[in-house]
Amino acid sequence: MEPIGDPVLTQWAAAAAEHALAQFADFADATATQAIGAARGWANGEASLDDCRDAAFAAHLCARELSEAGYQAVATCVRAASNAAASADDPALAGTAADYALEAVMLNSAPCEQQFNAGTERRWQWSQLTEPHRSEVFTQEPPEPAAASCAI
Secondary structure: OOOOOOOHHHHHHHHHHHHHHOOOOOOOOOHHHHHHHHHHHHHHHOHHHHHHHHHHHHHHHHHHHHHOOOOOOHHHHHHHHHHHHHOOOOOOOHHHHHHHHHHHHHHHOHHHHHHHHHHHHHHHHHHHHHOOOOOOOOOOOHHHOOOOHOOO
């Protein structure tokens, strides 16, 4: 028999991940929201365990991509959502989801993480602006982003 989680713990983990996700209002990827929705759906008897597993895996991949891109705080938030969905299968992951949610909020409130996120966004905007107009000269380049490790 496959292990089944505790609906109360899964709801709690989903609430923690949702609270952390609210701190990232500009994060547009729906993967974390889908993972939280799957966790809530399973806890309410409206979603299957397979839905939770699929959502947890998709969120896990999204978190990895965000982490590799240097967005540590939002990647940690997406990990919280992934673990919330996975807690439907393993109740111990509900606590891990809550830990990740707390860590995401703390990372996001660190001044250097805010500086890193803003600097990286400015660099991306700069590359989008200069790519189609290689012949034009832009005189003010945005500052380098802060090191990703400074928020850890």
